[in-house]
Amino acid sequence: MTDTNNKSLAKQMQVQNLAKSYGDTEILSNINLSLEPGEFICIVGPSGVGKTTLLRSLSGLTSLSAGKVMVGGEEMKSPLAEIGLVFQDYRGSLMPWMKTLENVAFPLRGKGIKKAERNNKAAQCLADVGLDGAENSYPWELSGGMQQRVAIARALAYDAHILLMDEPFGSLDAQTRLSLEDLVLNLRKKLRISIMVVTHDIDEAVYMADRVIVLSGKPATVIDNIEIELGSERNQISTKSDPRFVEYRNRVLNLIMS
Amino acid sequence: MKAVNFLPQWLINIISLWTLPVLVVVLWWFVSADSSSFFFPPLKNILAVLYRDLASGLLTSYLLVSLTNMCIGLAYAIVLGVLCGLIIGEFRALREATSPLINFFRSIPPAAIVPIVIVAMGTDSAPKILIIALACFWPNLLNTIDGVRSIPVQMLETNKAFRIPFHLMLWRVLLMGALPQILAGIRIALAAALVLMVISEFFGASEGVGFYIRDKKETFAMTEAWAGTVLVGIFGYILSTVFLKIESWLLGWYFQKTPKELRKLDPAK
């Protein structure tokens, strides 16, 4: 953990007393959490608890009712260049009229980066997620898992050091999901970025995260913050059969079921 | 089906598609061949007159005038309608604020203002272009608004999170996302443009295909009036067929490479 921290380019993200309501309904209340540079945290909670609302608040897409989000010591007012976003629904987030390469390079174009440079960078990031050779395909020519990789590549190309992912593997089949979990873990290690994943899948959360944050209640608050001490090397078979893994999983499950 | 196995599929297709239309024309030809009725001249004569006036350049130059008016009017309507539609569609408050007004204006039959505009502005091109542009503006505007609204919220939010600047958002995301509906709007506008072109030339003109038909009717030259009407029909058919081809070509990504399915997707086709 500590050696990745030192090398990470990511800034620290801190959430202070965040609250969010729609009309009279309070969804989130008094949320405090932090995402350290290079850290991987998962946010779990029963469905409908407001996980997506939290992620939208953290990405600057929606205004807060109270509290603040600090990134690198400064308060976030609108979406930042440090933060990349990956949604569950890849069909809705990739643009079907753009080829894969253009989809990945598009946010760079918004930054005003020259065409040759942004295409280079996009191709590089596509290679990072194992999609070299798919540059000239349209998204709908790719499988769901591949499309989600494109979405991840786009966030990486944007030079986002903090990756926020909303149920990123929720629409994929089990097989693809496992391989993408490992892909994201490897990316984190290789690129030394911070990642926050919102998921309803407890196994996924415990398997991937350094820390699992459990959200519950109406309005939702952080009810537990669990350090997952399973080491930095994770393996789909050995990690998931580790007795500590089972223990962590049961602890989270108990919190959510109660 | 086994009985016709010796014919290739494309030939069967052509035969089943074209038999009836050809039959109708042949039937018209022979039934009208000996017609002495003033109202229904022989098809042979109609086509002969059509060829004569096209070859002499009279009808060709009229067609060119009509086409030019139509294209200019349509172009104004597309540019303004799509631009306003993208902006109104993108901003909810603007959309809500303008919807009653838009609904009112689009229900006014554009032909109704033909006399007002032509009497005030004269019989040359400007009033006709104005009328065509006005008639074509509403389908373009409404379809563009619908198109922008059909873009998934997540796509807009993703682009917002990546801080895509407004001009890039406008023509790379909103325009492209709304393109299927925009093209459908242009298809509707194309039909409206043709109708208004004809009506405005019926009402007051000294040239154009509509003028030709009305002028021949007034001098009781029935064969010529038929020839002009047939020309407008053929012209309308070619326009809409060509546009459908352009549409499926432009929307390859939307139909995911199955433009042949186009016909099945939309009842208007």
Place this chain on the structure above:
Amino acid sequence: MDSIFRLTFLRLATLVISGMLWIIGDYFQLFNPTVLPPIQEVGSALIAVLAMPEFLPAFMATLLDSLKGVIYATLIAVPAGIIIGMFPAIEKATRILLDFGRSFPVVALMPIFVLIIGATSQMKVVMVTIACFFPILLQTIYGARRLEPTIMDTVHSYRIPFYLRFSKVILPSALPFISTGIKIAISISILVSVSTEIINQIDGLGAQINLSRTFNEVDIAYAYVIYAGLLGVALTTIWDQIDAVILRWHRLASREN
């Protein structure tokens, strides 16, 4: 409550702003008054027109002839559309003819019809009928075709008699599409009626627009234009209500099955 208030405010503001633009444009003489007269003149003409003896007959003429055309077109197009839609071979054979008919600007037939029938309201009804025929036909075909595979299965496995198949399966499933076709036809009917009246001086709102314009009463002409537009809005709104009733029946029927 808050959002209703906001909406009303937004819409009122839009109306006020448009009205002010009209007034300002008029004040600085940006508009040619023979193309767009001042707002207060059009406003008072809207009321004055109602009291004119020729208003009601003209309004009724346009209304009734449009409705006649829609009804005739429905009576011809619905059975034809269902037959074409039921049999793929017929659909294919008629496709090019229908494409031609759909893209044909019906108003172009007006001069020929005026010579054959004369500039009468019958001729107007014929024009409206032809113009309304195609949208209803195409929607009906589409509605009938949607059920194609189900129909084939039904035929093969249950040997349902034709009349039952028609009345219980095809017609109800095509009904929402037919209804959409009729709605499109209604707005087309007003458009064609008014155009025919304008070009050929046949009784109706179109003829009044033309007459008022000839007498240089542009404000009165605009009042008629606005009433023609309102007539279209009113008819399609009424059809939406009828459509809701038909569809409710349709939904209940399919739930019972």
